[in-house]
Every structure is written in C-alpha cells, then in structure tokens.
Amino acid sequence: MPRFAANISLLFTEAPFPERFALAKAAGFQAVEFLDPEGCSAQEIRARLRDAGLSAVLFNAARGDAAAGERGLAALPGRGAAFRDAIARALDMAGEIDCPRLHVMAGLAPAGVARETLVGTFAANLAWAAERCASQGVKPLIEPINHRDIPGYVLNTTAEAAAVIAAVGPERLGLQFDLYHAQVTEGDVTRRFEALLPLIAHVQVADAPGRNEPGTGELNLPFLFDRIDAAGYRGWIGCEYRPARTTAEGLGWFTPYRT
DSSP states (O other), X not given: OXXXXXXXXXXXXXXXXXXXXXXXXHTTXXXXXXXXXXXXXHHHHHHHHHHHTOEEEEEEOOOSOGGGTOOBSTTOTTXXXXXXXXXXXXXXXXXXXXXOEEEOOBOBOOTTXXXXXXXXXXXXXXXXXXXXXXXXXXXXXXXXXXXXXXXXBSOOSHHHHHHHHHHHOTTTOEEEEEHHHHHHHXXXXXXXXXXXXXXXXXEEEOOTTTOOSTTSXXXXXXXXXXXXXXXXXXXXXXXXXXXXXXXXXXXXXXXXXXX
16 A cells, blocks of 8 residues: 655644644654755754654755745756755754655756756766765655746756666666656656656655645546555655645545555
8 A cells, every 4th residue: 555654844834844743643644754844953853753653754955045046956057065065964864863865956947057067967966965875874866846836947857857867876866756747747647657666766746737635636646546556666655735725624535545
C-alpha cells in the first residue's frame, strides 16, 4: 500500500508550523515533509517529531533570497558560495532530524545566460552536493517544476532531469517525481512514472489543474496510486497540495490509506 507523508508547509496551515506535526499524526500520517522550517530550529523540529511519533522524509535546501523571489541557487553561475553554504546548513538540519532526502532547487534562469551554462553549473553544483550528502547518508533530489507555477524555472521536464541525473550519477542523485507538475507540463503520467522508476527517490501529489487535494481535478489518483504501488515503488508520497477548504475537510481521499 502507498505510504503518504503530509507536507506541513501546505497542509494544516490553520495552525502555526510547530503545531502541525501533532495534527498530521492525529490525521493518520506517519511521516511529514516541509519546504522550509519557518523559523523553527532543528532541535525544536526534532522534539516535535519525537513527541508526535513521526519521521521527517524530505525538506528543501535554502532557495536563496526568498524576499527577492529566488527559487534555488544550484543552476546559477556566480552563486557557488551561497549554494555551498545552503547545502551545509541543510545537512546540519538533516542530521539533527534524521531526514534522508533533500530537495535541491535549480533556480530561475537569469536573462542572457545560455542554457548550456545553466545546465553545466547545475550538474557541477549537484555533483559537489552529492558528495557532501553521501557522507551523511542523505540523497539529494531534483524536481522538474512546471512553467506555469514558476515561470523561468531552469528544470521543467522529466527528460531534462533524467539527463542531469545521468551526468551526476543515479546512485548519487535522485528524481523527485511530482504527479501534478508532470501532468501540467507533460501528461502521460502513468507511463512516464513507470519508465523513470529506477531514478525516482520521492513522489509528490496534488490534483490538477488547481493543485488541490486528490479528487478535485482531472487526475485519476486512486488509479495512479495503485499503479505506483504495483510498479514496486516503496518510498513516500508527499501530499504537497493546497486544500480547497480546510485540511481536515479535504482528507476524505486519505481514508483508505490511513495506517
């Protein structure tokens, strides 16, 4: 049966971030993921995980200057020092909370920079990050993000991600396969997932086109969950969606999967 992790950056936002761990557990989740710690220290997150009996399975490395709209640093020429600092700080957090996966964001393509330069920078930075992560038992992941939600993002398609992973090494770098982003950008989600399964280290879900909970859009997610399970994927599926109303009102889809 598929295993689902609550993304507590998007779910349970009716409560402050530190309180969302207990709410996720009460709703039946055994694991959580998050985009960033929202001001919480690694020690506080560790305590919240322990008290709720949850595992942390994924979070994002710092994406740069959020106030300036940055969406990652890994593909940006001239930002190597900031990127390395972000990875070092993320690994400190991962070690403290025992988290095995780290999403590394590519960033927005700067005007006038050739794509070959961006992809080369991305691969080189990821190779460095993969070495650092491996020493702590953490696997870095990259995620294609659709052009509609984040215009100008460097990594849009699964084929682009697969090429970067091949350059760095699939044993060192994994694919974060988001069903929503794949549907918006490429479609044919089931066969695309099955073809890419050897590279996939984490899955995320939201329905399309609204990025709300399963059952609110065009994706037949019960069918997809069954196919993902039948394909042999045994990792977590992160619920990275925006509830159409409250989180609790939108959790009816989760009933068959509660432990």
